[in-house]
Amino acid sequence: MSQKRFSPAAGPSQRQLRVGELIRRTLSDVLNRGEIHDPDLNAMPITVGEVSCSPDLKVCTVYVMPLMGSGPVEEAIKALARNKGELRRRVGAELTLKYAPDLRFRPDETFDRLDETRRLFSDPSVQRDIGADGAADEDEGGEG
Template sequence: MSQQGVSRPTRVAQEIKKTLADLLLREAKDPRFQKMSLTECKISKDLSIATIHFALMGHNQDDPEVQNVLQALDKAKGFLRTELGSRLRLRIVPDLRFHYDSVPEHVAYIEDLINRALNKK
């Protein structure tokens, strides 16, 4: 895939997302990370802050498990930043900010509403 025409922040964000997903799945020792998927990574223009959105399969925003995962991600930040710095060879390793992505649960809710509406006909 050609990266021509794609801004550097966009390329860095894509690499951060890919590398973090690999780290969380394969190397982080916390079992809470096994149920999550990274949905989006945005990075500031100066590459100093990476905002990572994640979803938890089978959970919604109000579920206490979401807070548990956020706390675990917060504890793992140092490890994750160190690994990102060495794997991606970034001059500045961005501060990682994790946020729960509620879009997948909204999509599931809307799909359910559509299916119910179609079944009533």
């Protein structure tokens, strides 16, 4: 019988979440202190929003965004990709993992989704629906 090694529907394991958070903190510290000798990278403050790891912890996707729009996200990703080897070495030295994970940098779109959610909640039809649900809950709570 064959068994699947990874179940994509299950979500990340506790180990994946813990290692991802440790890598996020390590990268944030390295970038904050300016330990990488690249003037383009040190010129822009970069926020590391999230790190998601593959189940075998060999590949990590790092979601980044230049702080307060200090530069285009594409330039930040290019600068990080140029220094991927050095960043990977720093992560490997800091963590006690069997393998230093391969780092892949992607734009962090969390803030865009947050703005879209706010826009949806401010829509008058959504406000009307929320108000109707709140009135129904008060009626149910008052009986009894």
